[in-house]
Amino acid sequence: MSRFHLGLIINPLAGLGGPAGLKGSDGVAEQALALGSQPLAAVRTRTALECLRTLRERLEFLTFAGPMGADLLAEMGFRYRVLGELHERPSSAADTRKAVELLQDAGVALILFAGGDGTARDVCAAVREGQPVLGIPAGVKIQSGVYAVSPRAAGELTARLIEGGLVRLASGEVRDIDEHALREGKVTARWYGELTVPQEGGYMQQVKQGGVESEELVLSDLADWLQASWEADVRYIFGPGSTLHGLAQNLGLETTLLGVDVIENGRVIALDVTEAQLFALVAGHPARLLVTAIGGQGHIIGRGNQQISPRVLRAVGLEHLRVVATKRKLATLSGRPLLVDSGDVQLDDAFPEVVRVWAGYKEELLYPVGK
The missing domain is CATH 3.40.50 (Rossmann fold)
Structure with missing residues (x-):
């Protein structure tokens, strides 16, 4: 039986700034940890992957080392291969971009990534046109239209694809708020590009x-x-x-x-x-x-x-x-x-x-x- 190959990238720092009231996590991860914030990206990714447990024998994940994917997949008992090593601990934007490149070279059908708008920007910077990706929301601010509405929704949509359900492709915008301006009370969002994302393919408008x-x-x-x-x-x-x-x-x-x-x-x-x-x-x-x-x-x-x-x-x-x-x-x-x-x-x-x-x-x- 052939296996369905999924890419997985987790930004371990995503969402740290939220509980600490820092309006984001970009550049303030150490401060957030010092204020007692706990990493939640892996927890939210686990919620998504729980939807795939019954399909475990039909799946193989390709991922990055340590907290960027391999640790969680090992804990959950999924079959996986590690394609790269971390540039720095726990991870960096360069690691995310490198992971995207390696996963594409390996020919994965879909890249799942957990993070926020900053992670989506890094994915957008490295992804090739037409490569399907899907975001598991784990960040503080989610302006981009490339994330599922919840981690469970991301898992259910992925399961639908593996099981042969109709899954429509669409373009999703990558947007990010300037966190430095946000901390000063100014909301300034910028468009960074578009990603190809799957959406649940309901039947067309009712005709005849x-x-x-x-x-x-x-x-x-x-x-x-x-x-x-x-x-x-x-x-x-x-x-x-x-x-x-x-x-x-x-x-x-x-x-x-x-x-x-x-x-x-x-x-x-x-x-x-x-x-x-x-x-x-x-x-x-x-x-x-x-x-x-x-x-x-x-x-x-x-x-x-x-x-x-x-x-x-x-x-x-x-x-x-x-x-x-x-x-x-x-x-x-x-x-x-x-x-x-x-x-x-x-x-x-x-x-x-x-x-x-x-x-x-x-x-x-x-x-x-x-x-």
Whole structure:
């Protein structure tokens, strides 16, 4: 059984300044400790991780040494690997940024981090575009929109993702108040960037037949999104199936229902291509791959689309693969993961643990991939 890999970063100093009335913890951790404040970041992280205990056999954490994650995971009995050592005790901003870099290099599906707005700033400074992260609130002030509403909510949302529930991706703002100004009675917040965060993917607004999702409306919305975001001189591969065929029709393009077609600059340049033809079109040329899931079964590669071969996948790049599927279709999987069977075990193992699913206008979901 393959395991889901989660990154964990704890800022051990987060929240220390609150009980001491210091309006924050930035630069005043030693003072807060001297005033009797007790570190609570690990306690709040424990609350989040309690929600994952029943999934322990399906999980492996990647984390940083000591109080930044390893100590708590050892106490709770989770399987984990340590990727780095502390720069200084108990930790520093540089440690947080280094941890983010190492976790991304290791390919974790989601980075959980416990802290406040200062921690979110450090994560934002090191994270790569599109890397999903989720904050466990442990700071004094939480202005940033990248934290769950509570530690338990962070744990429940993570469990939902691991179990194959629909989890939508969104952009969350990273904001931080100037603590020095706050201690002088002035509230000054600043925007520092945005992070990609998961949100619970409830069903779309209720349309037709008592709230049943409309396939036609979803495909129309997806076509509007794609048409507004075509990349010039990039070749878009449309895999077979009624979902992508319907998407193409909404774009005013004639494609094949059961074939693989290639679109560039808003027009079809190749219909019903063979594997050899497809490889010739994408080798050395920027390309994006759109596939859909077989309803009720979940295969996205290796069933009815063998033209999308291992060498084609490598030429396009797995990072450029997107699954197009309505939430209704995903619901037919009953939480089971999407499946890949390219015929190349090494390539299948290289697939990310979660893929992005286009499910509506500017609506992306995270969904797990089984191996």
